[in-house]
Ligand SMILES: Nc1ncnc2c1ncn2[C@@H]1O[C@H](COP(=O)(O)OP(=O)(O)O)[C@@H](O)[C@H]1O
Ligand SMILES: CC(C)(COP(=O)(O)O)[C@@H](O)C(=O)NCCC(=O)O
């Protein structure tokens with residue numbers, strides 16, 4: 001069995017993957033806290049032959065986790081952002097500083113779709129771009145839905161946006177505090193993602209497939225104006241591509257990879273942007 005770990009700022013996600021069949025056997029998540037330890041919340045390590053980790057938690061948390069895991073598991077692979085991998089060149093001036101979850105997502109996106117825009121809606125919302133030929137441009141970081149809501153301190157933090165609400169409802173003016181806050185942060189997130197996607201496609205002269213992941217991807221996806229695919233396992237897929245262990249992974253197949261809808265034409269993207277130009 002392979003244990004994959006995606007340690008984010010809010011949640012540490014894990015899944016167990018069968019080494020022979022490549023099937024996902026179980027998955028779960030625990031809060032990422034300072035005292036995070038693999039233990040009761042994490043699956044039985046006796047069955048684990050290898051661990052793959054993507055972590056944006058503090059380096060000390062990662063090191064403690066790795067030390068603990070190494071006592072019981074032979075192979076522990078820790079992903080790091082690099083200047084180049086799998087045909088993608090990192091757009092950061094200091095490549096190691098790019099969040100490794102963003103790097104994993106960008107590598108997975110490029111493997112699946114070629115040039116692409118990768119959006120990760122977690123504690124932060126990150127938007128990364130990879131051009132044809134594999135040039136990663138860099139990207140954008142904004143607060144995630146939960147962070148935006150908490151920063152307002154209006155006592156609405158425990159009333160989450162229903163991911164099944166229709167975009168129409170979410171875009172309407174709120175008629176109480178919870179609605180006003182939820183609709184406001186929804187609007188902030190989707191406007192930013194729609195606009196950033198269009199602006200970058202416009203400036204680079206290419207219509208890019210759009211991939212979305214993260215705990216709030218389903219909600220944000222409701223407000224997207226362009227075709228896109230949801231890929232909950234996108235960060236894990238980057239781990240699979242960097243450290244292929246199963247026969248399917250060695251053949252380049254990534255678990256849970258979605259069908260990616262073709263993007264709308266560049267003309268349509270530009271026509272959409274034209275509405276926001278007033279001069
Ligand atoms: N069951 C849940 N528990 C916690 N957060 C959730 C849950 N479902 C959705 N969310 C949202 O997802 C975000 C966490 O998403 P995730 O992608 O795991 O973030 P990170 O990678 O930063 O830890 C939270 O900020 C919250 O808005
Ligand atoms: C931007 C992030 C905080 C997003 O993390 P997440 O919301 O997934 O927990 C993370 O990718 C990170 O710590 N990045 C380092 C800074 C950077 O990417 O420039």
Ligand SMILES: [K+]
Pocket residue numbers: 120121122123124125126214
């Ligand atoms: K994120």
